[in-house]
Amino acid sequence: MRPLPFPYSLNIGTDIVHLPRILRLITTSNRENSSRLDRFTRRILSEQEQRDFCSRFRLSTSPGNGPRFDRVTPTPDMARWLAGRFAAKEAARKASNRGAGAIGWKDVLVSVEDTGTVGSGRPQVIYLDSKGERDARIGKLSISHDGEYVVATVLAAG
Incomplete structure (x- = not known):
C-alpha cells in the first residue's frame, strides 16, 4: 500500500x-x-516589537528616532524575552513556504492574538510583505522556556 x-x-x-x-x-x-543590546534589538525586532520591548521593561523612548537601547543595562529577563522572539522568528522562517533564506528577521512579527480579553491571547507569528504591511498569513506559535533554553515551534500554511 502506497502512503x-x-x-x-x-x-x-x-x-x-x-x-x-x-x-x-x-x-x-x-x-x-x-551597545550590543541596541544592535541586536534593531537587527532582530520590528518597530512594533521594539515598542513592545520598551513597554514590557519600562524603558523610555526617544521621540522621532524610535527606541534606543544604548544606555540600557540588559537583564536576564530581557535576554529571556529576546531569546523567545529570536527562536520564534527563526522557527517562523523555517515554516515559511518560501524557506528560511527568503524571509528576513523583520519579515515576521511575533504577537499575541487579539481575543478582546486582556491576557487571554495565544502567541502567533504574522508574516509581513515586502513593505512591512501585514498580509493574510498567520502562523500558530508555541514558545517554551526551561532553565537555560528557549524553544519555539511554528505551524504555518504552505
Missing part, C-alpha cells in the same frame, strides 16, 4: 536557543563601545 500524502499544505519550523548565548550577545560591548 497517502498529507491532506493539507502545512509547514512546521522549530528552533532552540541557549539563553546564556543571548545574554552574552546583548551584554558585551564591541570595539566602538556601542
Whole structure:
C-alpha cells in the first residue's frame, strides 16, 4: 500500500536557543563601545516589537528616532524575552513556504492574538510583505522556556 500524502499544505519550523548565548550577545560591548543590546534589538525586532520591548521593561523612548537601547543595562529577563522572539522568528522562517533564506528577521512579527480579553491571547507569528504591511498569513506559535533554553515551534500554511 502506497502512503497517502498529507491532506493539507502545512509547514512546521522549530528552533532552540541557549539563553546564556543571548545574554552574552546583548551584554558585551564591541570595539566602538556601542551597545550590543541596541544592535541586536534593531537587527532582530520590528518597530512594533521594539515598542513592545520598551513597554514590557519600562524603558523610555526617544521621540522621532524610535527606541534606543544604548544606555540600557540588559537583564536576564530581557535576554529571556529576546531569546523567545529570536527562536520564534527563526522557527517562523523555517515554516515559511518560501524557506528560511527568503524571509528576513523583520519579515515576521511575533504577537499575541487579539481575543478582546486582556491576557487571554495565544502567541502567533504574522508574516509581513515586502513593505512591512501585514498580509493574510498567520502562523500558530508555541514558545517554551526551561532553565537555560528557549524553544519555539511554528505551524504555518504552505
